Amino acid sequence: MSEPADQPQQMHHIQPAQLKSFVQQILIANGTSPSDAEIVAKCLVAADLRGVDTHGSNRIPSYMERIRQKALDPAATPTVLQVTPAVAQVDAHNGFGFVAAHEGMKRAIEMAQIFGIGMVSVKHSNHFGMSAWLVQQALESDMMSLVFTNSSPALPVWGGKEKLMGVSPIACGAPSGNERRPFILDMAPSIAARGKIYKALRRGEKIPTDWALDGEGRQTDDPASALEGVMLPMGGPKGSALSIMMDVFSGVLSGSAFAGGVTNPYDPSKPADVGHFLVAIKPDLFMTIEEFKGRMDYLYQRVVESDKMAGVDQIYFPGEIEMITEERRLVDGIPFAEAEIASLNKEADLANIEHLKIRSPIL
Known part of the structure; x- marks a missing residue:
């Protein structure tokens, strides 16, 4: 369950090389070949580095669930x-x-x-x-x-x-x-990618009211309500x-x-x-x-x-x-919310690999 939208979560940095290795290990543990895992991990971390967090490593839990449910063949x-x-x-x-x-x-x-x-x-x-x-x-x-x-x-x-x-x-x-x-x-x-709605939901954040409508066709700043409606x-x-x-x-x-x-x-x-x-x-x-x-x-x-x-x-x-x-994150690391790290580490437990190591919180 996500935290309330008025309580943004603390952020932490993850080093790109560590993140890529972590993602590869999860993929391989879930039936992906090492060569294919290299391609997928590289692409996901590339998105994280460019600031497109909606399409990066945070997608791993949903991809792995699709594999577990036989909806995707790794x-x-x-x-x-x-x-x-x-x-x-x-x-x-x-x-x-x-x-x-x-x-x-x-x-x-x-x-x-x-x-x-x-x-x-x-x-x-x-x-x-x-x-x-x-x-x-x-x-x-x-x-x-x-x-x-x-x-x-x-x-x-x-x-x-x-x-x-x-x-x-x-x-x-x-x-x-x-x-x-x-x-x-x-x-x-x-107006905004739907992944940004999921990102806001994970991080307990509100969204701009011009991004989406709720299930009743009304403007909303609540990501959960937006996902029940339509993007604009x-x-x-x-x-x-x-x-x-x-x-x-x-x-x-x-x-x-x-x-x-x-x-x-x-x-x-x-x-x-x-x-x-x-x-x-x-x-x-x-x-x-x-x-x-x-x-x-x-x-x-x-x-x-x-x-x-x-x-x-x-x-x-x-x-x-x-x-x-990307140039900045290659040096400083990639920011992740605590809930996002917890979700990735849950996959690490299922794959029996080490957890992500986090750096100091982002102030």
Whole structure:
């Protein structure tokens, strides 16, 4: 049971290397191969480092419960069907979304290196955490990318009142030169990601009243009430349309669940059947890579040095705040609430591994 929303919990730091090892051990103890556990743990800790705590290691208890209830197969190996020279499909076979998406982006990059573009559809998958890690995977090969996924119902369509569309993130990226940060966009079509509601619930915090409606259709600052209602789309009909777009490209096209059929990752009763859509693009198709990166550097400079509105001290490039957070957390550690550490250590007890060691509280 969560603490009352007016009693925020004390926070502690966890070192990234320790956290990654801890997560890997839990995964392996629950039937995941060492190589797949490395992928999943790396992606979860990457989210923690970037400040996307909603999609990081705190997801482990829900993932492990899905494994225990046979709703997720930790030992599944994704298979790849080559559809055309530049198009492939990955069947996740109800395994970890991280593993299937990693394989999908790897194949997309390989095709893009030969044909300039590679497109991969992933079916019968599961939640793959923060989308930005797939963008980063492409960036490491100097590739532009598009990353789509669908998700379980959380949003009403514009004008409706029932949960139908997912809070499905849209992500994309492009490399830059050595002097600038890359472009990384990773956003949900809702005002806030639903994971932030779960995070507030875990930490005994309230939420802004414009994030969600309760079960009676009223604005609420209580995360428990918000989870009984619906999330609100950003920009009204625009956010609603983006969530439908994610379902078209990730669900309809892939052959996975769609139109409200994806299972909530916190519901261990049945497979999620999530779909993903991944594209890698070679950025030197129309100019040299040096010229492309130079143009990206110029874009970065123009964005961050543009005239500021009143009250703004600094303008950031998309993804830059998360990269700054990562740099800080690599040194200071990753913050966790006491209830979150207790939940992870409960999994440690079930896996018969050592508990997480915490540093001094965050003041």
